[in-house]
Amino acid sequence: MAEHASITRRYKFAAMHRLHTDQLSEADNWKVFGKCNNPNGHGHNYVVLVTVEGGIQERTGSVADVGALDRLVHETVVVRFDHRDLNGDPAFADKTTTGENLAILVWDLLVDRIPDARLAKVGVIETRDNYFEYAGPAAVGVQ
Numbered sequence: 408m409a410e411h412a413s414i415t416r417r418y419k420f421a422a423m424h425r426l427h428t429d430q431l432s433e434a435d436n437w438k439v440f441g442k443c444n445n446p447n448g449h450g451h452n453y454v455v456l457v458t459v460e461g462g463i464q465e466r467t468g469s470v471a472d473v474g475a476l477d478r479l480v481h482e483t484v485v486v487r488f489d490h491r492d493l494n495g496d497p498a499f500a501d502k503t504t505t506g507e508n509l510a511i512l513v514w515d516l517l518v519d520r521i522p523d524a525r526l527a528k529v530g531v532i533e534t535r536d537n538y539f540e541y542a543g544p545a546a547v548g549v550q
């Protein structure tokens with residue numbers, strides 16, 4: 408059996424968003440989301456960390472084809488969100504554009520398409536103090 412390992416690649420895009428949900432009143436939106444609820448929106452320089460894992464291939468000594476992974480993430484994630492308004496993305500039509508939901512969306516966009524490896528984790532750095540992670544659906548019974 409080949410040894411297992413993981414590799415994490417770092418990608419960047421700039422996007423704007425507004426945290427707001429129609430399921431809350433104006434006052435409660437403000438209470439929950441604070442200044443991120445500002446109607447004018449605001450931007451972030453998002454950093455997305457994509458971790459893939461798998462067996463180390465004997466021929467290359469690598470877990471994954473990094474070039475292929477970079478192309479996939481660029482085409483699937485970076486191009487989709489860079490210099491866009493996240494609130495206008497169809498995937499966010501009925502979800503708030505929180506870091507949690509963004510990490511899950513990036514996961515969903517990539518999970519079935521990783522070349523030769525398995526998606527292990529998606530991390531989203533939104534601000535200096537905000538980092539979100541998603542590592543796939545929770546096991547049954549875990550909330």
Ligand code: NI
Pocket residue numbers: 424443449451
């Ligand atoms: Ni924000």
